[in-house]
Amino acid sequence: MSYQIELRHFTYFLAVAEELHFRKAADRLFISQPGLSRQIKQMEEIIGVTLFIRNKRKVSLTVAGQYLKKELDYIFNHIDFTMKQTRLIDKGSDGEIRIGFLGSAMQTVIPELLIQANATYPDIQFSLEEMSNHLQVDAIEKDQLDLGFVRLARVPKGIEMKTVHTDTFSLALPINHKLNEKTFTSIKQVSDEHFILFSSDYSSLYYDKIMSICEDKGFTPKVSHKSVHAQTIFKLVESELGVAIVPTSLQRGFNFKVKFLEIPKISQRAELSIVWKKDNRNPVLKRIKNLL
Amino acid sequence: MSYQIELRHFTYFLAVAEELHFRKAADRLFISQPGLSRQIKQMEEIIGVTLFIRNKRKVSLTVAGQYLKKELDYIFNHIDFTMKQTRLIDKGSDGEIRIGFLGSAMQTVIPELLIQANATYPDIQFSLEEMSNHLQVDAIEKDQLDLGFVRLARVPKGIEMKTVHTDTFSLALPINHKLNEKTFTSIKQVSDEHFILFSSDYSSLYYDKIMSICEDKGFTPKVSHKSVHAQTIFKLVESELGVAIVPTSLQRGFNFKVKFLEIPKISQRAELSIVWKKDNRNPVLKRIKNLL
């Protein structure tokens, strides 16, 4: 009679799949290497598929093993979250929603959402984490996150997206810069200045949009600094190291000595979108999406 | 020391949640009732939540238990599906294959392959990318590609090659050129014309073959243009900037004002080969190779 597969097998499989080394994986699991080898072998027999290639002196995953690893990552995250939700429901809460967001969403949509959600569903718990676009999408695919606030042009299959906030762009200048609301008519007026931008690896869409604003007006900005955080960018502007183009709403919440001038006559908009997994099973997610 | 939760617990939990009766559930699971009771109790201790109310003489689910039941139903379905899918991927009847090809393969072998493959293995996903010989071999070595369609004389160690299509060469002439099917007897008749060839760095084998066709007939062609794309070559011929020697099958799919005359009495053939890494582990590859 054949054995039954257990979570233990999955745990061991993931350890080996990550380490690609039986002894190291065994150490990590605090069990002996032969014990681990046997459990993996047993798992392969139960499923009926070779998951690892033990070639020469190195271990690697088969194509089927690669698929299984990705799915088991998801399954474990989902089980963990289910256990957590079960405990919360037991304690009388309506459950938890895990939200990721770009720092720039913290000035506009997120605070409003939290206030409204808290009033409507006082027993929902919120877990908030600032993350990059890319990390949010990854975490959503693995079921480590229910909802993300991103600035992206497209998302992978299985992920849904909806724009929730559209913002104009503003020019951020040192407080004593010669331009002001009256005299500022085109972004071209600062074409000779140094520009401070968000890194393209943080949000390539963002980067491209800002570049296109300048290119539409016939110049290529001299980019002197790149940063991930709005705070850093404002500090650099304040220190007169350059000017920056940022979503208008970002000026809220910061009190640097920085002047914001909305850029006139441009078509580009900073779009903030929510993303979630199509087959997300958290019942709280539906309720929160309805608030947006 | 606390125990670890296992799929066994989940299976038992679901049986009790469905029967709402420990003895009946135990019977269904072919285990004894006390054993089941103990496992359920252990599960409740691990999660830290009471899942069943054993009130008076009947068993019922708590609210948290109801939530958990729904999620565990889903989790088991997802695990089952994942196991099945893993087996399918292992057998190669599902999954993905990444194919690279020269533009000139798009007229003959690739479309036939796709039609046939789609009929035989409808669940296989194809990723197709047009690439040069050199890039294909590189990508295969890096395991970024499973299969390539190239025109090469030899490949590096570890890469395998097999000819899948052999083609004669034709002369491509402007539509109103004096030669025609009747009067064309030897390539020597155009030895004074300018020749348009594929660049040797795109496919050196190709270049060398075409040169040898001419040299066998006792002349060296005057090469006036070189290009990477068939489309460009035909455009240049149409514009009467020269003549070209191309694989006969290339005439399909283009509607330039160009006349094709098969070159008689030559031994050279345009060979299209598939290349793959010897120790490629994608089971889909085997299936696709068998179709060729």
Next chain:
DNA sequence: CTATTTGATAACTCATAGTTATTAATAATT
């Protein structure tokens, strides 16, 4: 006030996860 149903407890046993010791095979070093 029995008879019956049902889950929990207690004590036992046995299957198997995990152990230690060793081997086989390959790669790196001399």
Next chain:
DNA sequence: AATTATTAATAACTATGAGTTATCAAATAG
């Protein structure tokens, strides 16, 4: 070519804990 170092598999043993049987306690039904 010989030696040493790595690394996973094999073999034989151990002990944990899942599952067993026997029994009890509580609750209802007749």
